[in-house]
Structure formats: C-alpha cells, structure tokens
Amino acid sequence: MSGCQCLLIGGCATIVVAAGGRMTAGQASRAEGLAAWQQVYSVLTHPRCINCHTATAYPQQGDDRHPHRFNVVRGETGMGVPAFTCAACHQRVNADSTGVPGAPGWHLAPLSMQWQDMRDQIMSSGAVCRAVTDRSKNDNLDGAGLLKHHEEEPLVLWAFQPGRGLDRSPRSVPPLTHGEFVAATRTWVEAGLPCPAP
Amino acid sequence: MSLYIDVPARAQSPASPTYPPEAFIHLRPDGTIVIQVNRLEFGQGVQTALPMILAEELDADWSQVVGELAPAADVYKDPIYQLQMTGGSISVPHSFQQYRELGAKMRAMLVAAAAEQWRATPAQCRTENSVVYGPANVSARYADLANDAARRSVPGEVRLKTPSEFRLIGTPVRRLDSRAKCDGSLKFGIDVDLPGLKVALVARPPVYGGRVKRLNDREARAVAGVRDVFEVPVMRGATGIAVVADTFWMAKQARDRLSIEWDLSGVEHPDTSQMLTRYRELSRTTGNVAVNRGDATALDRIPAANRIVADFSFPYLAHTPMEPLNTTIRFDGDHAEAWVPSQFQTMDQIAIAEVLGLEPHQVTFHTEYAGGGFGRRTPLDSHVQREAAAIAKRMRGTPVKVVWTREDDVQGGYYRPMFVHHVEVGIDARGMPMAWRHVVVGQSHIIGTGPPWEGALVKNGVDELVVEGTADSRYAIPNFHVSAHQPTINVPVAQWRSVGMTHNAFVMETLIDELAVRAGIDPIAYRLALLRPDARKLRNPLTLLDEKTKRWRFSVPRDHAVGIACNEYHETGVACAVEVSIENARPRIRRATVTADVGMAINPLTLEAQFQGGIVYGLSQLVEGGAITFSDGRVDQRNFDGHTPPYMQDAPVEMDVHIVPSTEPPTACGECPVPVISPAVVNALFRLTGKRYRALPLTRL
C-alpha cells in the first residue's frame, strides 16, 4: 500500500502520495472492513484529532483533552469569535519555537462532526462510525470523498506532524502513520463503510 | 500589602520632619506644574490622588498638573513610617496632611512673593487656577512668580481649606496617566531601555533553597547573543544560574538549554497534601493565643445541636501582577543606578547597596511605573533587587535588566500562605453566637524578620497579620477565643492584597451567614444586630447597602440568589451584595453592589475603580485554578494555564459602588474590597445548591 510523505516547505504542506487507490467496492470483506474501521477509529479518537471534534462550545487541548484554556470558544463558524479567533494564535504551520500547533485553516470541526458527547466522553466505535458516514452530517461525503479527506485535508495531515510543545518535546501522534491511516480507510471504504453495532 | 501599625493617620507628631516644597513641586516657566509623588503608581491611582490633594491647597490649574514618581530619597519617605514605600493602603491616609501642607505652603510663598511685588498684603490677595490676584485687578501667574517664591522661607504654619472650599478633592477627576497608558507610550519598569543594555534571566532551583551542583552550559553559550552564564545567589541561601544576553528571547533560549543538576538535599520539600494533613491536626489544638475574651469553657456547655463545627482550607496564592518582576541596574564601581518598579524604595535601595558594597546614597534609584503589584513587589528581603545587584556587579559597567518570566513568577514563591481554620461556634437562644473558638494555622511572613515589623506586629507569639479579620472582629461575641499556629515551612510567603483578611474574612462572613440562615434573619439585619455598637465603619456601609439593594435583593429570579458580606480593614468598612446564578458549572455574578465608608473620598472616580478592581482581584480566590500547590517540593503550576486568574466572564456583569458621605480624614482604599467578594458569592451559592463551600478555590459546581 502507499505511504505518504508530508513535507513542510515555508508555509505550505506538500503531500507526496505514492501510487495506489483502487476504489472498487467489494474488494474487502465486511470483516476486513470492520477491522480496518477499528484502525481508523483509533486515529480519529486520538487527541490530535478528537480535540477539535467536540460537542461543546470549546475545543480541547493536550493528551488529557482538557478544555482549551483561556476561554477559547467555538463561535458560530468554529473559527472562534470576533477578536478572538483561532488565528489569534494558530498559524498555517507549527510554531515550534513558541509551542503552538498550526495548519492551514485551523478551526473546529462543525458540531455535526462531533465524536464526543456533551460531557467530553468519546463516543463508541459504532456511534463515531455512523456519524462519520452520515452524509447529512459529514459534509455530504461518500466513501471516495472520505478517503480523499483522509489523504489530503491539511488539518488531518497535521495530526501526524503536530510539532513540539513549549518544553520542546514532540506532541504525541496517532497510533498509525498517515500512510497506514489512509490504507485502513481505503480498506474500510472498499468494504462498503461497515459500522460495528452499536 | 498590609504592614499596618496601629497609628491613626491623623496623629502627625510635632517632631515629624519638614518637607521642603521645592522637592515636591516644580513650577515650570510654561505653566506646567510637576508634582513628585512619593509612592509607586501600580494602578491604584496615587499619581493622580496625591497631586490632586496638593493642587487643591495650591489652587493650581489642574489642567497643567503632571505627576512624576519620585526617586528614592529621604524626603520622599512615608511621613509616619519613615520608609519610602507603597502598601498597607497607607498612601493617601498618611500623605493626605503632608501633601495638603506642601500645596498650602507653596501657595503662601507665591502669594507672599506677589504681595511684595505689589506692595500689598497677603490678605489682599487671592488665588485661583495658578494665578495670584491682587488689589486693583493686578494678577500674576504662578510660573512667573516661581523664582521669587523659591527664595522665600517656607512658612511653618499654614491654613488649610475647609472641605466646603474644596474644588478638586471629592470630585471625579480623571487619571493623569490614562492617555499614555492607552497609546503605548508609558514606560513600565520592564520597558526601560538604555544604551548597551543587556537582559538577564535566572534559572532558579525547583525547590526553594536548592543549590547548583553541576552545570553544563555548552548549548546555552552557543545561542547567538549570549554574553555570559554564571552562578548567582538567589533567595534563601539558594543559588541559581544567570544568563546574560543581548535580548530577552536570546536569554530565554539560552536558559532553556542549560543543563543544571541541582542539590535539593537538606531543604524541606513542601507537599500540599502532607501539609493539609499536618495543618488539620494542628487546627484541632490550641495555638498561641491571640484573643481570650470571656469564658473559654463556655462553648463546652452548649449542646451539640446548638453548635456549628467547621473546617476551612485556603491554598497558596500567587499575585501575578500583569507586569512580571524586573529590575535594571548598572554598577560603576563607586556608584550604581537602578530603575525599579518598586513598592519599597528604601529597603530596595539599601539591599542593592549592600550587595554592591556601596552606601545607599550611592545608588541612584529611579521609581518606574509598575504593572500591578498586589504585594508582590515588596517582599521584606528585597530578593529581586539583591539578585539583580549580584548580576550587575558581575557585569560591571553594563546596565542589566533582570526579567522574570511568567513561569518564574508563578513558581517563584512569596505567596499568600496556605491556611487552615477550625472553628466551633456555640449559638444562643436568639440565634446569636455566644461562644466562639477559632484556630488559625498558616505561615507568618513577619515572624523571624526582626525589627521593625516583628516587634510591632507579633504579640504573644501571634502575628497580627495571620489573624486579622478574626481577632479584631467587630462582632459582639462574648466568649471569644482565637489562637494561631504559625509553622515554619520552606515556602517564602508575603502579603497579598488585604493579607490576613483574605482568609479570615471568608471564614467569619460565611459562618455569620450560616448563623443568620439558622436564625431565620436577613443577613444584613443579622449583622447589624450582632455588630458592636461602636462598629460605625461597618454599620454605615451595611445600612447604605440595605438601602441600595432593597429594590432588587428580595426579588431575584428563581435560579438566582443573593449573598452578603462585610469587612473592616484599616478603618475602612465595606459591605457587598451579589446576585449570583450558576452557568457552565461556575458562579455567574450578575451584579454586585458595594458600599464603603472610607472617610472623605478624595476622588470618587478612583475609588470606584479601586473597588471594582479589588472585587475582581478578590475573585482570584474563587475561580477554578486559583491555587498554588506543591508536590514533593515543586510548584505544580507553571503559568496562567495552571494558576488561572479571573477573566471578564468571571467578573460581575454590573457593579455599582456607593461611598458613605463623610468629611472625616480619608482611610484605606486599595485593599478593602478584596475580602468581601468571595464570602458574598459563596453565601449566594449556598442558597442555590444547599452547600457550604469551605475549601477554596471552587471547583466545578
């Protein structure tokens, strides 16, 4: 399967994706698809991803997923509020010298894409799967669209190169590499986007 | 800061030193009048209030008045304490008379100069807006009379205005420093810049008293712009590593790359949970007795059903003024110059001189504007200045600005100490407390410091500042026993805005509220009934509070509640009513009404600001994250993320402040509102949740 390399050049992220990506449904069994989904779920619920997929009026921070400090709020657009936007601190790339993560278009996922409940508890594998595949909630993405999102979306890519904190130690990354994540997504899509119950 | 020795401000002894007006007033040819302010301006408005007082008696054109912060010099010492300092809310009470006399004397000299020119008598002259008017329409500007006036001898006695003659005092005059603080032009201590200035950061041990054992500074020295790296003494016999570089950022990068092995042996490693256990045990035993009024055994005869037993705990608190600590010093061998946002110029100057091997007068000491203080800029050992002087000494000839990062500030000690209280109250048939036994446990920052403060403040082994708010309570409790344990802990502590009141007032005012609820009596009425008849300074604001809140405090919406508290501090009485609801598991203060008896209100606009501000500062005790805790000797918090102050949403949405009309001399202001807000809010919360909150700060409700 293809790997993926993310190169940060100046302010841009350039993604080099090796060949791959046949998208015919039915190439993977339901069992394989469910196993692949569990892999995908393990990434989606890692702090680097789920911290911005909240159900609340705030994002989360850190591996302990505490509410983002300093009264940072979601706002109507998920980009913060007038005069106190995400862009007040988050730039298009990681700022390692000051410990601030960054990626192009830094903002919160819409509430329809929440993977936690109002008490910041992570939803079950089945619940997240259903939310992610619900086209009325997921920006109308089908399987191919989801795969492309996982391959190319800058904020997704960021999770795998999340930069360093203030103490200069690297932030923790999801349990898969980006390449493995894309591969698992592809398998899951080819299996027809099966979701575990419940 | 409170280092209040019980000398009424009015008592100016006849032997007090005289103050030459020319040291305080400069009348420029262009009409500007520059007035030297013998205090630090750190937000409280003294650089407007003291010039106002002087300008009043001088009959100066206020629009031409400029205030400057005076450098360190004998003539600028507090007239009663004979130390140049800002704290204890003494600035206006102690300098009120002094600045009035300065203004009146200068006015008299100007009038005498004009009268002589016109061959008139002073009685034939009057003054207004920086002009002397003589008989037959002659007049002269102060600016034009200045030289002549300066040659005259300073009168010994002068007539001061009666309050009815005031044109400035008592009016809402806007601050003199506002515009410069709004356009970025006003320089604070941290903004000082000089030719050849270097910046120093210090790596201090993670446990107080630790020492450098081994240093690897190879990586640090490789950072561009680093000038030197060396060991320095830091407070309490500890040592640290100073990094001197061209800029703050370079110094910080270098300091972050130091590899230091610390010797942390031989010093106590404070630990919050261990301390809590130890303090609670101590609080169950009698300490050094501060008050023993009536019958100490009366409580034992009251049945349990008529008793309240309560335990309280309060964490360490950092002050976190917005401008981090800093000092700039240049040492030239036989002389030094210092630029310091200092709350304690006299002691700081002495400390710098001591480290540099100079006499104090050989240290030219400039007072810079400070971005807040709240008690942090005047620990009694001047450790910030001592450290900076040691660095300046090593960097002889080069001005060095030592800057504390916010992390250094949050972790650097000199906190409001941690306290535990154990209280037992016996209630009589009327619902009033008839016996009260109270043990306070917590560090004293005065014991062990020697003269002058220890002798003045420590009696029978009790530091007054540890028990103020309880021991000096104005409630008429016939059998009243207060004692204190003051353990020695390896955490440097200092005064935090309103000092002992911060915890004692919380305990008193929440317990009083509990008693009022039990008795079924309105909390304001209960207090008025329980206060001693002579507690005028509390009765006045409570009565005014009742009047000002009658309209709303009995008819708040169902999910709102009202809480009341009051406190007297340095002869100023404050009362507060808050309307609170719960939003996002936090108290939401919809409104606060604050009343105060401060004697004469010099500037109602400043007073209102100080009260609004002090209320918000007091909320530092309540907000989640408002604690400094220790684990195995190390401070758990690093910055505002861990030690969180009140933000706008934590502050009352609306606040109205009302001053009791008075013509008595002005009493304290700056610290007075701080103690009342936390008990008022938790008293309201009780009515919403049925819970009494006795361990601060609050967590999610």
Add this chain to the structure above:
Amino acid sequence: MANYALTVNGRQTEVNVDPGTPLLWVLREHLKMTGTKYGCGIGACGACTVHLGGVATRSCLLPVSLVGSRPIATIETMASDPVGRVVQDVWVAADVVQCGYCQSGQIMTAVALLKTVPKPTDAQIEQGMGGNICRCGTYVRIRQAIARAAQQLG
C-alpha cells in the same frame, strides 16, 4: 539568524533575528516599540495583541518567520486609526485604566472587535474580550467603554 522584511504601522522595516523569535520580542527589542507587552508568553493573557493582516493576533506566540508579508499594526498606531482613536478616547473618558499594563492588548482586541462587529452584543463583547486578562480588574469599565465606543462609531 535571518533577515525579515516587515511592514509595521505602515512602514517597511527589516530585522535580522533568529527565525523563531516571536514577533512580540522583535517589536519590543529590535524595533524598540514597547507598547506591546509581555504578560505570559503562552497566549493566555492577550497583553501582546497586535493586528496581523487585520486579525487580532497574540504576538508572543508568532515566530517572526511566519509573519510573511502580512502588515502589522500595533498600539502605537491606534491614535491614527479611526476606530482606534475613538476607543482610546472613550477609554480615557471612562477612566478605564489602572496600572495600564494589559491595556494595549485590551484596546487592540476591542478595536478588532468593533471593526468586525460594529454593534457587538454584550455576549459578543464578553466572548471577544474573554481571553484578555486584567489583574487590576477593569473588566466592568472595559465592557461599558466598548458599548460606548460602538455607540460613538455608530
């Protein structure tokens, strides 16, 4: 060390600094513009707020290497800004400041708010200003001053 061309308050300037240097310290120590303040270094307090391409930005967190060509506006230029001037005037008329150290950041944030939302609701004021710390507690007057400034600009 690298060279960076910056546009600050309408003027071009060039600095030679380590790329990771936060804009805050470039302003304060290299350009000698001390109106923008250091309060915490972690974006918690807002004292370092500038406008970057019109967006209220916490300069203590922004490495100068990421500024690019975006114009920078600081407190020092607010007197010449139509909204900035009104905000400053109202701040003075309402006697908002106490120690003043946080106020550069408060004013920069308030100006950004009013430029985005000329008639902010109380909730918008509280949320927009909600990340700025004032230890002197001037929040009550800040709220009132912003409402007043909005009226005057209205």
